Amino acid sequence: MQEQDKIIEISQTFPKTVSRRKLLGGMLTTAVAITQSANGQAIQKGLNDEDPTKVTGTLPAEVGTRSPFVKSVKKPSDISSRSPLQDFYGFITPSDLHFERHHGGIPLIDPQKHELIIHGLVEKPLKFSLADLKRFPSVSRIAFLECSGNFRTGKETMTPQEIAGLTSQSEWTGVKLSTLFREVGVKPQAKWFLAEGGDSAVMTRSIPVAKGWEDAIIAYGQNGEPVRPEQGFPFRLFLPGWEGNASVKWLRRIELSDEPFMTREETSKYTEAIKDGKIRMFSFDIDARSIITFPSFPQSIEKGWIEIKGLAWSGRGKVVKVEVSTNAGKTWQIADIQEPVLDKAHVRFRYLWKWNGEETEIMSRVTDETGYTQPTFQQLVEARGSEMGGYHLNPITAWQIKKDGRVLLKPENLRS
Numbered sequence: 001m002q003e004q005d006k007i008i009e010i011s012q013t014f015p016k017t018v019s020r021r022k023l024l025g026g027m028l029t030t031a032v033a034i035t036q037s038a039n040g041q042a043i044q045k046g047l048n049d050e051d052p053t054k055v056t057g058t059l060p061a062e063v064g065t066r067s068p069f070v071k072s073v074k075k076p077s078d079i080s081s082r083s084p085l086q087d088f089y090g091f092i093t094p095s096d097l098h099f100e101r102h103h104g105g106i107p108l109i110d111p112q113k114h115e116l117i118i119h120g121l122v123e124k125p126l127k128f129s130l131a132d133l134k135r136f137p138s139v140s141r142i143a144f145l146e147c148s149g150n151f152r153t154g155k156e157t158m159t160p161q162e163i164a165g166l167t168s169q170s171e172w173t174g175v176k177l178s179t180l181f182r183e184v185g186v187k188p189q190a191k192w193f194l195a196e197g198g199d200s201a202v203m204t205r206s207i208p209v210a211k212g213w214e215d216a217i218i219a220y221g222q223n224g225e226p227v228r229p230e231q232g233f234p235f236r237l238f239l240p241g242w243e244g245n246a247s248v249k250w251l252r253r254i255e256l257s258d259e260p261f262m263t264r265e266e267t268s269k270y271t272e273a274i275k276d277g278k279i280r281m282f283s284f285d286i287d288a289r290s291i292i293t294f295p296s297f298p299q300s301i302e303k304g305w306i307e308i309k310g311l312a313w314s315g316r317g318k319v320v321k322v323e324v325s326t327n328a329g330k331t332w333q334i335a336d337i338q339e340p341v342l343d344k345a346h347v348r349f350r351y352l353w354k355w356n357g358e359e360t361e362i363m364s365r366v367t368d369e370t371g372y373t374q375p376t377f378q379q380l381v382e383a384r385g386s387e388m389g390g391y392h393l394n395p396i397t398a399w400q401i402k403k404d405g406r407v408l409l410k411p412e413n414l415r416s
């Protein structure tokens, strides 16, 4: 038994080394493969105390499942759900944990009956089915999608998911909008286009035509599978680095025009109050932001070495630097960034810290390739005024470390 414990320990520490193969041999590798699928049934039968090497596991299934020991959920409300950022490894969001924001629910769309029409200031208006889109040269790109309303604060007992869970990252596959622009012959007078969704909200946004030429994608693939219904099946507009709202899901119409359409979503909504009674419109770019996801509420820590981990991103380009402070912002240290660092993408950062057991605050701040550094909440209030709206808030998030090891959010207060 002791020998077996040792083997398990080693295989967990060095899962991919040659020595593990030598140790385990062919026999044990098979056992490991079976136990994974056996877990589900074992728990259901209340047999989880049984030695998994003594019972036959469940057979392969049509689709895989997460281990029943893993509880990772989006906790939906009626209008949105949030990615559990604190549960993730790496920088890809599992598709079933991608955040959701729907203005009229998720439509059930038969791809055979769904078309994208492109018309307006074009030489040749055209309709495209999903099959038509797939015949064009395809592209894949890993990038994040973030709702511009992605900020909550106000109490100490908040998780990264609750504070900033309206951001997720996928590998999006589809056809470049510029390819379709060429196909329909977009006229030089065209400066904007309307993107319209086929859901009950009939979501519409005006997008500068330049973004269409630059990097917009009509995405039908998400992390290797068809885009999920929640994300816009059979296809959506995807605008790298821009506020999520403009990435219209269940896309059915694009109309080219010489001016913006001034839809409800870009006049009454998705505009920000700034100083002197002014309102900012068409604020598409997502500014650089980072958040420590470990340690975070409701975890607690013990004295000694701790690997601080988190996510950082910018809608304006690549992340170039993430700094961590473990003394409430007095001094900052450079964190390690996990490669690859992609354009307009989440990156993962880490910083090794030895906690001495004293009360403190830890926080992170990111700098992107434009030279922009993530501001404090106070700096945002000073720049925009205390009447500032709830969109495009990307402040530094601080966690309080209590003497007993509890980790609590340091909530922001508009009136402080």
Ligand SMILES: Nc1nc2c(c(=O)[nH]1)N[C@H]1C(S)=C(S)[C@@H](COP(=O)(O)O)O[C@H]1N2
Pocket (backbone or CB within 6 Å): 098, 099, 100, 101, 102, 103, 104, 145, 146, 147, 148, 196, 197, 198, 199, 201, 202, 203, 230, 231, 232, 243, 244, 245, 246, 247, 248, 249, 250, 251
């Ligand atoms: N047709 C349509 N597109 C839409 C929406 C919608 O309700 N209907 N919501 C928008 C908003 S506000 C955001 S933040 C993103 C969310 O995308 P997701 O649900 O795939 O995360 O989709 C955008 N596109």
Ligand SMILES: [Mo]
Pocket (backbone or CB within 6 Å): 101, 146, 147, 148, 149, 244, 245
């Ligand atoms: Mo959004």
